[in-house]
Amino acid sequence: MTTIKFRYWCTFENKMYDKAYVEEHMKLAMMSELIEAAQKRYVFQQFTGILDVNGREIYEGDTMRFEVYDGFTLVDGKANVYFENGCFRLSEWHPLIDYNRNGMVEVIGNIYEGVIE
Numbered sequence: 001m002t003t004i005k006f007r008y009w010c011t012f013e014n015k016m017y018d019k020a021y022v023e024e025h026m027k028l029a030m031m032s033e034l035i036e037a038a039q040k041r042y043v044f045q046q047f048t049g050i051l052d053v054n055g056r057e058i059y060e061g062d063t064m065r066f067e068v069y070d071g072f073t074l075v076d077g078k079a080n081v082y083f084e085n086g087c088f089r090l091s092e093w094h095p096l097i098d099y100n101r102n103g104m105v106e107v108i109g110n111i112y113e114g115v116i117e
Contacts, residue, residue: 005047007059009112012041016113043112048081048088050100052107061111064090068103075103080111 008017045060052058060083067076079090087095090105099105109115 003047003049005057006044007047009043009045009061009110010041011043014112016110017042045110046083048096050088050096050105053104054106056107058088058096058105058107059110060088062107063109063111063115064099065106065108066090066099066103068099070102078108078115 006019008019009015010017043061048058048060050058052064058064058081060081062081063078064081065076065078067074069075081088081090081096083089084092087097089095090099096105
């Protein structure tokens with residue numbers, strides 16, 4: 001069973017935070033205007049349930065390096081993880097899980113902090 005997790009990009013500080021940090025700073029977010037403020041301050045990114053080749057968790061918004069065998073040739077490249085039509089994707093043709101099962105995926109950064117190679 002996949003654990004549902006999130007990480008948070010703080011748009012004010014330009015810094016990535018984990019769940020514990022955000023929860024600690026949002027204990028007062030019971031009133032709707034505070035929840036709305038939190039949504040403006042933090043960009044929520046969901047864990048895909050998939051680990052990369054190095055055992056690192058893959059989140060929505062991560063930048064991936066991939067190599068995948070498409071049945072005829074070895075295809076490689078870089079792409080960002082996004083959620084569309086009920087699944088996490090690297091392209092409009094195949095879900096992320098296809099890249100993980102039929103090749104190699106590696107987190108090399110994210111859309112907020114850039115590529116970390």
